Amino acid sequence: MSTPQTNGHPKGKFTPALRLDTINGAVPNVQYAVRGELALRADKYLHKLHDHPKDHGLPFDRVVTANIGNPQQAGLDQKPITFWRQVISLLEYPDLLDKHLEVAKQIYPVDAIERAKKLHAEIGSVGAYSQSKGVVTIRRRVAKFIEERDGYPSDPEHIFLTAGASGGVASILGVALHPGDGCLIPIPQYPLYTATLAYLSATPLPYYLSEENNWSMSHDTILESVSKARQEGVPVKSLVIINPGNPTGACLDRKAMEAVIQLCYEEEILLLADEVYQANIFYPEQKPFVSFKKVLMGMPEEIAKSVELVSFHSISKGMSGECGRRGGYFECVNILPEVMDQIYKMASVSLCPPLTGQIGVDLLVSPPKPGDPSFSQWEEETQSILANLKSRSAYMSDKFNSLPGMSCVPADGAMYLMPKIEIPTKAIEEAKTRGKEPDVMYALDLLDATGICAVAGSGFGQVPGTYHIRVTALCPGVEEYCGKIETFHKEFMEKWA
Amino acid sequence: MSTPQTNGHPKGKFTPALRLDTINGAVPNVQYAVRGELALRADKYLHKLHDHPKDHGLPFDRVVTANIGNPQQAGLDQKPITFWRQVISLLEYPDLLDKHLEVAKQIYPVDAIERAKKLHAEIGSVGAYSQSKGVVTIRRRVAKFIEERDGYPSDPEHIFLTAGASGGVASILGVALHPGDGCLIPIPQYPLYTATLAYLSATPLPYYLSEENNWSMSHDTILESVSKARQEGVPVKSLVIINPGNPTGACLDRKAMEAVIQLCYEEEILLLADEVYQANIFYPEQKPFVSFKKVLMGMPEEIAKSVELVSFHSISKGMSGECGRRGGYFECVNILPEVMDQIYKMASVSLCPPLTGQIGVDLLVSPPKPGDPSFSQWEEETQSILANLKSRSAYMSDKFNSLPGMSCVPADGAMYLMPKIEIPTKAIEEAKTRGKEPDVMYALDLLDATGICAVAGSGFGQVPGTYHIRVTALCPGVEEYCGKIETFHKEFMEKWA
Numbered sequence: 001m002s003t004p005q006t007n008g009h010p011k012g013k014f015t016p017a018l019r020l021d022t023i024n025g026a027v028p029n030v031q032y033a034v035r036g037e038l039a040l041r042a043d044k045y046l047h048k049l050h051d052h053p054k055d056h057g058l059p060f061d062r063v064v065t066a067n068i069g070n071p072q073q074a075g076l077d078q079k080p081i082t083f084w085r086q087v088i089s090l091l092e093y094p095d096l097l098d099k100h101l102e103v104a105k106q107i108y109p110v111d112a113i114e115r116a117k118k119l120h121a122e123i124g125s126v127g128a129y130s131q132s133k134g135v136v137t138i139r140r141r142v143a144k145f146i147e148e149r150d151g152y153p154s155d156p157e158h159i160f161l162t163a164g165a166s167g168g169v170a171s172i173l174g175v176a177l178h179p180g181d182g183c184l185i186p187i188p189q190y191p192l193y194t195a196t197l198a199y200l201s202a203t204p205l206p207y208y209l210s211e212e213n214n215w216s217m218s219h220d221t222i223l224e225s226v227s228k229a230r231q232e233g234v235p236v237k238s239l240v241i242i243n244p245g246n247p248t249g250a251c252l253d254r255k256a257m258e259a260v261i262q263l264c265y266e267e268e269i270l271l272l273a274d275e276v277y278q279a280n281i282f283y284p285e286q287k288p289f290v291s292f293k294k295v296l297m298g299m300p301e302e303i304a305k306s307v308e309l310v311s312f313h314s315i316s317k318g319m320s321g322e323c324g325r326r327g328g329y330f331e332c333v334n335i336l337p338e339v340m341d342q343i344y345k346m347a348s349v350s351l352c353p354p355l356t357g358q359i360g361v362d363l364l365v366s367p368p369k370p371g372d373p374s375f376s377q378w379e380e381e382t383q384s385i386l387a388n389l390k391s392r393s394a395y396m397s398d399k400f401n402s403l404p405g406m407s408c409v410p411a412d413g414a415m416y417l418m419p420k421i422e423i424p425t426k427a428i429e430e431a432k433t434r435g436k437e438p439d440v441m442y443a444l445d446l447l448d449a450t451g452i453c454a455v456a457g458s459g460f461g462q463v464p465g466t467y468h469i470r471v472t473a474l475c476p477g478v479e480e481y482c483g484k485i486e487t488f489h490k491e492f493m494e495k496w497a
Numbered sequence: 498m499s500t501p502q503t504n505g506h507p508k509g510k511f512t513p514a515l516r517l518d519t520i521n522g523a524v525p526n527v528q529y530a531v532r533g534e535l536a537l538r539a540d541k542y543l544h545k546l547h548d549h550p551k552d553h554g555l556p557f558d559r560v561v562t563a564n565i566g567n568p569q570q571a572g573l574d575q576k577p578i579t580f581w582r583q584v585i586s587l588l589e590y591p592d593l594l595d596k597h598l599e600v601a602k603q604i605y606p607v608d609a610i611e612r613a614k615k616l617h618a619e620i621g622s623v624g625a626y627s628q629s630k631g632v633v634t635i636r637r638r639v640a641k642f643i644e645e646r647d648g649y650p651s652d653p654e655h656i657f658l659t660a661g662a663s664g665g666v667a668s669i670l671g672v673a674l675h676p677g678d679g680c681l682i683p684i685p686q687y688p689l690y691t692a693t694l695a696y697l698s699a700t701p702l703p704y705y706l707s708e709e710n711n712w713s714m715s716h717d718t719i720l721e722s723v724s725k726a727r728q729e730g731v732p733v734k735s736l737v738i739i740n741p742g743n744p745t746g747a748c749l750d751r752k753a754m755e756a757v758i759q760l761c762y763e764e765e766i767l768l769l770a771d772e773v774y775q776a777n778i779f780y781p782e783q784k785p786f787v788s789f790k791k792v793l794m795g796m797p798e799e800i801a802k803s804v805e806l807v808s809f810h811s812i813s814k815g816m817s818g819e820c821g822r823r824g825g826y827f828e829c830v831n832i833l834p835e836v837m838d839q840i841y842k843m844a845s846v847s848l849c850p851p852l853t854g855q856i857g858v859d860l861l862v863s864p865p866k867p868g869d870p871s872f873s874q875w876e877e878e879t880q881s882i883l884a885n886l887k888s889r890s891a892y893m894s895d896k897f898n899s900l901p902g903m904s905c906v907p908a909d910g911a912m913y914l915m916p917k918i919e920i921p922t923k924a925i926e927e928a929k930t931r932g933k934e935p936d937v938m939y940a941l942d943l944l945d946a947t948g949i950c951a952v953a954g955s956g957f958g959q960v961p962g963t964y965h966i967r968v969t970a971l972c973p974g975v976e977e978y979c980g981k982i983e984t985f986h987k988e989f990m991e992k993w994a
Contacts, residue, residue, distance in 0.1 A: 008799065009763070009799070009803075011765075014765065014799070014803040016765070016831070017734050017765050017766055018673055018767055018805055018833060018836045019833060019836065020836065022675070023672055023673055023674075023675065023836060023839065024671060024673065024697075025675055027671075027672050027843060032846050068626065072625040073626065074625070080624045082592075085590040085591075089587075089589040089590035092582050092589055092853075093585070094582075095579075095604075096586070100604045103600060103604050107600050107601070124570065124571045125577060125821070126821050126822070127821050127822060128568075128569040128570040128571070128820055130821060163823070163847075163851070164848065166846070166848055170847065175520055175524050176521065177520075178519070178520065178521050178522055179521075192846065196846065199671075199843070238514065265506065265511065266506070268511065268512055268514050270514040270515055302505065302506070306511040308513055321624060322624040323626045323849075324622070324849065325623070325624060325852065326660070326823075326850075326851040334513070335515060336513055336515060336516060336517075338516075339513075339515045339517065342517070342520060345524075345529060346527065346696070349667075349689065349692045350660075350661075350663055350664065350667065351661065351663055351823075352823075354660065354822060354851040354854065355822065356851065357851065
């Protein structure tokens with residue numbers, strides 16, 4: 001065995017193994033705008049405000065993070081759902097269910113204690129690995145939830161619990177897509193999709209949503225994209241649909257969904273339904289959420305039994321907003337058993353989703369029922385979160401539509417608005433000299449002037465020549481918040497008129 | 498827009514998009530023995546025992562899951578550390594720190610309440626996303642832990658919190674390795690590595706550990722593997738070392754580590770140090786754990802400032818055994834800033850590690866101190882876990898060495914033993930007719946006869962012609978447990994003599 005030498009490097013000079021030109025070549029191509037330059041600059045301002053609260057020299061006193069759908073973050077006003085936290089707190093310290101039970105009863109309602117006892121009996125310690133697909137009793141309750149939602153059977157063995165919907169999407173795309181395979185994605189889209197496709201060296205096949213037509217999805221546009229890809233020799237393997245839409249807030253109608261399922265049938269394309277905003281519905285009478293599973297099951301039998309569908313759900317959105325817990329699930333429909341085995345095997349390699357996220361899924365699919373001690377509080381909390389979101393969203397789209405050079409499709413649901421900005425030609429030229437997309441310049445200038453952090457439309461994709469920003473409808477003080485956007489926007493438009 | 502038709506499929510018959518021959522071609526090549534056929538069969542037995550407790554017809558009354566290092570699972574006797582669970586329980590339901598504080602004080606010790614208050618002030622809601630690298634104050638305390646452990650500076654910005662060490666390993670390999678790149682892995686190894694390499698279409702370059710020499714790692718063996726790979730045109734990018742070893746239990750000495758670092762320097766290879774068992778050390782005087790960071794920093798400056806090192810740690814092992822929480826971290830040393838930016842970007846795509854896992858990391862790196870109200874209980878709990886592990890491990894290796902046709906290197910640490918089985922020729926022939934590796938047959942027969950679930954050595958890799966099983970030293974009732982193995986083993990040896 002040779003002993004350590006200090007005679008210098010054999011090649012004269014050491015060269016690191018990991019360099020931008022030697023690492024996984026797919027990685028530098030990955031883009032993720034939601035947490036890019038803008039988020040970094042916002043972070044810098046946050047630190048400045050924190051370190052120099054009196055003499056920060058900034059034209060604002062706080063940073064408003066309207067860039068990510070993170071309802072429970074500091075500065076926003078969304079509180080966790082009490083029942084959730086009570087149950088999880090008990091499960092984390094099971095002595096509360098046992099030797100400290102009498103004291104615990106002074107704090108925790110009976111149904112939270114009962115629920116925690118039941119889950120504790122089923123799961124055991126939350127510090128143990130579960131099955132890689134997730135705890136079987138929780139998967140059974142997910143199946144029941146889906147059955148009650150849709151009116152069609154659901155098999156717990158076809159359900160995989162995940163670390164948030166992102167974890168599920170990455171797993172499925174990672175199994176489904178061979179390098180080069182095509183995946184249809186909406187434009188605008190949530191950048192998780194383009195990022196994951198880039199990492200997998202798969203080919204994103206954009207199809208545009210129609211802003212003029214309430215951000216709707218059209219069968220013909222998708223078919224056009226399929227034909228174009230096939231002409232170019234790209235195998236079209238899968239289609240992503242986000243419903244309700246992120247960043248658009250649009251809720252699909254059943255007719256459009258049927259047409260797309262028909263297309264998936266005819267073209268033999270896997271349908272990936274990102275349905276994480278299914279509970280964030282503002283006008284359930286006029287614009288209800290209908291799941292792709294339900295629509296598929298209502299189609300002629302040959303289609304209902306053929307089209308491959310994976311639908312994703314999450315505890316990070318809805319009324320729970322439990323992002324930090326990392327919980328979600330996906331359901332496989334019409335996926336070949338041998339392919340599900342591969343999905344299962346890959347889930348095994350990462351061992352299991354976080355137990356606390358799995359428990360979150362349980363609470364999502366089986367909330368307190370009428371008559372339960374916690375029901376009224378649960379109902380009040382969830383209704384108030386939804387009502388806030390709805391009224392802020394409506395206020396914001398009204399306001400944006402009242403501004404010169406700005407227009408905004410009102411949202412049917414989800415958590416975002418995607419106003420269009422008519423960026424003046426002079427501003428576009430200025431952006432070019434700054435080496436930035438015009439809407440990125442707009443978003444950065446907005447941050448510099450107001451502390452409001454909004455993501456440029458180019459991070460989500462948009463029709464070339466149009467410009468947008470995406471803002472969340474989660475911010476408290478919506479009038480002041482919109483007032484700041486209004487002031488900035490008017491000055492911006494005048495400055496570059 | 499076309500409307501749904503029921504005129505049959507345009508090609509006459511529907512073919513699913515996802516088939517074994519169309520999915521990501523790397524996925525079917527992934528193998529993960531720890532949760533393979535054996536685990537599935539054990540699951541079946543578990544269900545049978547549960548559903549038919551009286552007339553299950555099996556020759557055993559319980560399944561002993563000695564196949565995975567999952568200390569808190571049902572059937573084992575490792576309890577969670579009380580202080581951990583108290584702090585997390587409080588953070589999950591912060592009303593306990595506020596409006597229910599007086600009642601909470603009857604249950605929770607003062608230092609658990611103080612710690613929870615401090616973390617709550619730093620983190621805010623555990624239901625919010627954190628920074629993608631993890632909460633900055635927790636990363637600072639990780640850096641302090643590393644500094645105190647090693648005596649060298651650590652930069653919190655070079656530390657990434659992860660969802661268990663597995664999540665960290667997958668991230669780093671996913672960024673580092675281009676398809677075809679070579680990665681040196683020990684044989685035997687933890688199958689996470691071969692599984693991840695297969696998924697990335699990277700090339701595993703095995704180097705054998707010397708069972709005769711206490712499962713030691715040799716510089717020369719690694720260099721041989723490097724030379725062979727280079728001759729075959731495989732770019733050798735990285736080297737994985739697991740210390741203390743999984744599945745071997747061996748603890749490396751400083752001299753061997755220095756030699757390997759020297760090799761990484763001369764050959765310009767990234768060193769990946771899987772150090773998740775660093776606290777599971779049985780003989781700290783004779784066989785202490787020394788981190789690769791510490792050894793590297795003690796080398797001549799040119800080497801200390803050059804060799805790229807990523808070291809991994811986890812809350813799933815050690816004395817906490819909090820597997821289900823999914824927490825861990827890695828530290829980057831000498832990684833180029835632009836490469837760390839890429840690692841950060843990829844972490845952003847999956848948003849953030851579970852907050853409860855991050856809090857686990859905080860508790861791992863800053864446990865109660867002498868004088869704190871919880872210190873004595875914490876010390877008693879952790880010492881008893883370690884003492885149990887050590888005495889079981891020693892008992893088991895002694896027992897295995899006393900059996901005919903079985904030998905076992907005693908472990909210096911970690912959670913496993915890897916006894917060698919001299920499988921008789923007739924059994925090898927029988928295995929061939931069954932289409933199984935001989936040690937897989939042995940492990941399956943052991944499960945069928947005793948309910949004990951142990952993984953065959955072929956799942957970890959072994960010198961061709963040798964056979965092993967890996968068992969955990971986590972099982973209570975170690976005498977009965979070893980007695981069952983003894984009975985089975987003797988019968989097996991006689992049957993195939």
